[in-house]
Amino acid sequence: MRKERISKGRQSRAPRGGQRHAVRLWVAVPTRRLRVLLRIWTVIFALGAVDFFVFPYLTVRILNSTAKSLGMHEVTALNGGQDFWLTLAVPYMILVAAFAWVAQRGPRIQAQPVQFLMLAKAASSLTSLALFLLGGFAYPFLANFVVDGAIVLITYGFYRAARAELVYPG
Numbered sequence: 001m002r003k004e005r006i007s008k009g010r011q012s013r014a015p016r017g018g019q020r021h022a023v024r025l026w027v028a029v030p031t032r033r034l035r036v037l038l039r040i041w042t043v044i045f046a047l048g049a050v051d052f053f054v055f056p057y058l059t060v061r062i063l064n065s066t067a068k069s070l071g072m073h074e075v076t077a078l079n080g081g082q083d084f085w086l087t088l089a090v091p092y093m094i095l096v097a098a099f100a101w102v103a104q105r106g107p108r109i110q111a112q113p114v115q116f117l118m119l120a121k122a123a124s125s126l127t128s129l130a131l132f133l134l135g136g137f138a139y140p141f142l143a144n145f146v147v148d149g150a151i152v153l154i155t156y157g158f159y160r161a162a163r164a165e166l167v168y169p170g
Contacts, residue, residue: 027165028162031162031166033162034159037154038114041117042100045093045100049093052089056086056089073139096117099113099116100114103117106167111167114159118156121151122148125148129141129142
């Protein structure tokens with residue numbers, strides 16, 4: 001019986017009060033992979049927030065230079081009146097970094113912050129697609145659609161593989 005419990009990755013121990021509880025001896029590979037992915041996303045999104053705040057003009061110039069080489073439209077570089085959008089973009093990046101960090105920081109990965117992360121990135125990706133299609137086919141919108149869409153798909157793949165090990169609310 002004990003051997004069977006260990007092979008399933010759990011071992012029962014009786015604390016002082018005589019109650020028994022499960023102690024996890026190992027974490028499944030999909031869960032470890034999701035945890036690593038979430039840590040990587042945390043760093044990337046935090047750096048994105050810094051980039052958006054410190055180098056917004058450079059970021060737009062780099063995207064526009066790529067647009068030229070592909071023969072696509074550019075977006076107008078930010079000017080003083082458009083800095084308002086930075087007050088939305090920087091906190092968004094901080095939030096998605098926080099979702100990734102909070103999800104993976106405990107002994108078991110929390111499902112809900114991962115779901116919020118995927119929702120935010122899906123909304124960003126689809127908004128970018130709409131702006132690309134309706135706003136004159138500007139390359140930076142297409143680039144964001146592809147990047148954020150890839151983040152959603154990659155995260156979902158890892159999430160789905162680890163879903164049996166995740167902690168769900170309520």
